Amino acid sequence: TQLLEQSPQFLSIQEGENLTVYCNSSSVFSSLQWYRQEPGEGPVLLVTVVTGGEVKKLKRLTFQFGDARKDSSLHITAAQPGDTGLYLCAGLNTNAGKSTFGDGTTLTVKP
């Protein structure tokens, strides 16, 4: 069973601060996705990373895929209250055709 560990589990910060959340595994993934989920809603895809060492930016969010494709990080610059939510990473096992999800990081950004 492929496991993804996300850290920290909970994070509460003030508006304007920077933060990084992590997604780690001992397994290699074909690709990795980051999703954000708000209360009462389904997860929404933020980004897909495929190549080891890849860095993608989405406005104030920077995503990095580890060189060995086993881990990833999400960095948010100058966090805003609208960034509040549950951030989930998911790794794809191509052979199995299904994605494994981490338990998520619950982010609260206080105004």
Add this chain to the structure above:
Amino acid sequence: NAGVMQNPRHLVRRRGQEARLRCSPMKGHSHVYWYRQLPEEGLKFMVYLQKENIIDESGMPKERFSAEFPKEGPSILRIQQVVRGDSAAYFCASSPLRGTTGELFFGEGSRLTVL
């Protein structure tokens, strides 16, 4: 709305009753996945289906749970003789092709409460 549609959004059942959750995938998507989520936790894989086929049901409890994706109509997750521990949010996701980038498109979930 061309997104993944789930219904009902909320369902209340008493212990021993049956729950049926429905999911219509995004247009053009032939792969459906069901996940279960407890409060402040991640998504736990339950089952992966294509039209008329169960591809992987390794996350489904051995008893009381079943899923189908018929040739016509939505995918259905069925829970028989519900117990309180079945209370959770059940999410359906769809994708266009197997083994591509892994991107999933989720519905808004069905929240089951067992009294």
